[in-house]
Amino acid sequence: MSVLFTYGARAAEQAVPDAVVRFVGIEELGAGGPAAAPIVQPQIDEAVRGLYARGLFKGETEQTETVSTLGLYPAAHIVFAGIGQEGGATGLRLAAAAAAKALKKLRAGTVQVLLPEQLIRDINGGIGAERAAQALTEGLLLAVHTRQPLKREQKERFSLQEVAFVPQGASAGDQAAWESGIAKGQLYAEGVSFARDLTNLPGNDLTPERLAFHAEELAHELDLEIEVVDEWSAAEQQMGGLLGVGQGSINPPRMIVIHYKGNPNSEETWGLIGKGITFDTGGISLKRAEGMQEMISDMGGAAAVLGAMRIIASAKPAVNVVAVVPTAENMPSDRALKPGDVLRTMSGHTVEVVNTDAEGRLVLADGLTTAITRGATKLVDVATLTGAVMVALGVEATGAVTNNDDLLKQVLGASERSGERIWPLPAYPEYKKLIRSDAADLKNSGGRYAGTITGGLFIGHFAEGLPWVHLDIAGTAFLDSSRGWEPKGATGVMVRTLAELVLHRE
Known part of the structure; x- marks a missing residue:
């Protein structure tokens, strides 16, 4: 801008x-x-x-x-x-x-x-x-x-x-502080605008390969290290969740990894993981036709992470960040994932697929493992994960599930500063029983009840005990009408919150 x-x-x-x-x-x-x-x-x-x-x-x-x-x-x-x-x-x-x-x-x-x-x-x-x-x-x-x-x-x-x-009047204010704030506001707005434009691209333009191309352009512009794992390398690394979701499409999946190394001497590394389903038909568990065109926004989490990385790399804080975007197209075909199939994820855990429309958590499972293997010590994933979050919170707030109250407190503080509302949901042990499987370690859906919570806890299973927060933006990433500073269509939600989380120092 x-x-x-x-x-x-x-x-x-x-x-x-x-x-x-x-x-x-x-x-x-x-x-x-x-x-x-x-x-x-x-x-x-x-x-x-x-x-x-x-x-x-x-x-x-x-x-x-x-x-x-x-x-x-x-x-x-x-x-x-x-x-x-x-x-x-x-x-x-x-x-x-x-x-x-x-x-x-x-x-x-x-x-x-x-x-x-x-x-x-x-x-x-x-x-x-x-x-x-x-x-x-x-x-x-x-x-x-x-x-x-x-x-x-x-x-x-x-x-x-x-x-x-x-x-x-006489109270002119601190000019240096105003100019610093203006510069920061411009930088944050650029990150959000980047995410909005990416999310609004039609699905025939933004395939997984094209999303990887946009990420490569961003990384080259900001002089960041990037790794794009294609379907062959994903098979070698046993990314069964990513490959399973992507196998029904002619457009193969990708795992995108971007490194920002602002403090090489630190052992701490933020892991930001964004769901990158470039179009979601639901697969064999097909969605209804009405409103399906809005599923171009199912990579809103990926856009949020990439937009935040644009801000972080430009601000150059003394922190380390690994951004991971598992991206695939969820399509029905003769090759597509079927209900009843069992996948082995990158972590080795197996998953019974009971609903192919619960695909985001499958790619995020491999996304979290990828972030951990690349050095992440604390994890935040962002995903348009469940319609259930809209039943609970409407389009007014993003839902959160966590295994670590201290990390959640940091995320909520960043949310308050950005003005992007987040509401924490409980993660009682009883909810985990709903995603137990008779055929595998887990099943990818716990049913209608507590859908946002069980979807989040499924992802959290792959955090390997590291501090982790899941942000479900299904209700806030794409709007039917404008409000405040957010337009109709893609909002770029969570870009500024993620940036505040990484950049803020007490």
């Missing part, structure tokens, strides 16, 4: 912008008290306060009002964006996202964002300038990044060109 961001007094000196954004609090809009203070310009202030008095603009979070200045102000339009009562980084991110959507309607490429003195003071006394700048930048960039359709008459996707943050 080649958007030029500036902050401070010099930013106010730029050429007349296409539009101005002014964040406004409820207390500024009411009669009397602080409302006597100027907002932008007397006549415009009177107009927006009149809208508030009539209940048309309440200054709530995610609410905006666009006012034509009619020559009363240098810019043609002012977008008033409410900051409401949400507060914190999430409130700022939502307010910026709402403003960005209004700017998109105006096709305003050059923008000046006015930061009222009270907002600056609240930021300085609360989350701090760096986090605030990051949240505002992410909100502005992510809200305008939407799916690019493939059409005969291809139109250029709208994007912001220049954004100037201009503090009003």
Whole structure:
């Protein structure tokens, strides 16, 4: 994203912008008290306060009002964006996202964002300038990044060109902190946008081999070591889960491994594993036709891991990370995996396949083993794993299952900082009984009850006792309608959470 961001007094000196954004609090809009203070310009202030008095603009979070200045102000339009009562980084991110959507309607490429003195003071006394700048930048960039359709008459996707943050009043804030936060916000937005664009690719374009190609391009761009295991090498390494899922497709599977070595002297290595089913028909246990086109998103976990690696490698932290993407296409054919088949995974554990549509956990089993054999000491897997997580949590939160409360606490902390909700689910020993098999060590489905938990615990069986967290993004990776900073279609969820998890230092 080649958007030029500036902050401070010099930013106010730029050429007349296409539009101005002014964040406004409820207390500024009411009669009397602080409302006597100027907002932008007397006549415009009177107009927006009149809208508030009539209940048309309440200054709530995610609410905006666009006012034509009619020559009363240098810019043609002012977008008033409410900051409401949400507060914190999430409130700022939502307010910026709402403003960005209004700017998109105006096709305003050059923008000046006015930061009222009270907002600056609240930021300085609360989350701090760096986090605030990051949240505002992410909100502005992510809200305008939407799916690019493939059409005969291809139109250029709208994007912001220049954004100037201009503090009003005496409290200018820490310029260095603002500039650092802006840079971080841009980097995080780039990682999310990369993941979204990858996830939105159609299945006839993004085969396992093509996903490996995109990963190789990313690794070469960032000077990372990459290993792509083809079907022949996978057979040599006895990746029975990956090969079993992929055997029904003409497009063979791949196991992608990317190494980031930021601290060679450390024995600790993060293992990030992302489910990469490039299209999921359900195999022999065929899905219903309605909505199956959305199964292009079944590699959303892989996209999240690759997007996070883009951020991590660019930030260059002193940590080690191995990213693993087991990728396959789950198709029905005369060669396809059948219910009742028994697979031997890379770890040596055997699995009875009772449902070929529970395929993600089979490739992730080999993915975790691959990460462990490459040196991972703590594991986080991300997967569009179960429809059951949507029954439990809807599309509002990602479900989590773990064997280690300390690691889960770190993940939840990263989630809070990113604004991407995660809700932990129990992992009682009784749930493991549901995936016991009479024909093998495990079966790949425990039935309808506790489906998200048993799916997660199946994957956790292959963690070999290492600290592990599973994140089920089936409800949050692909949306039917936009919300906040997330568009319709692929959201790139968990990219920023994974990046925060690896980069954050207490």
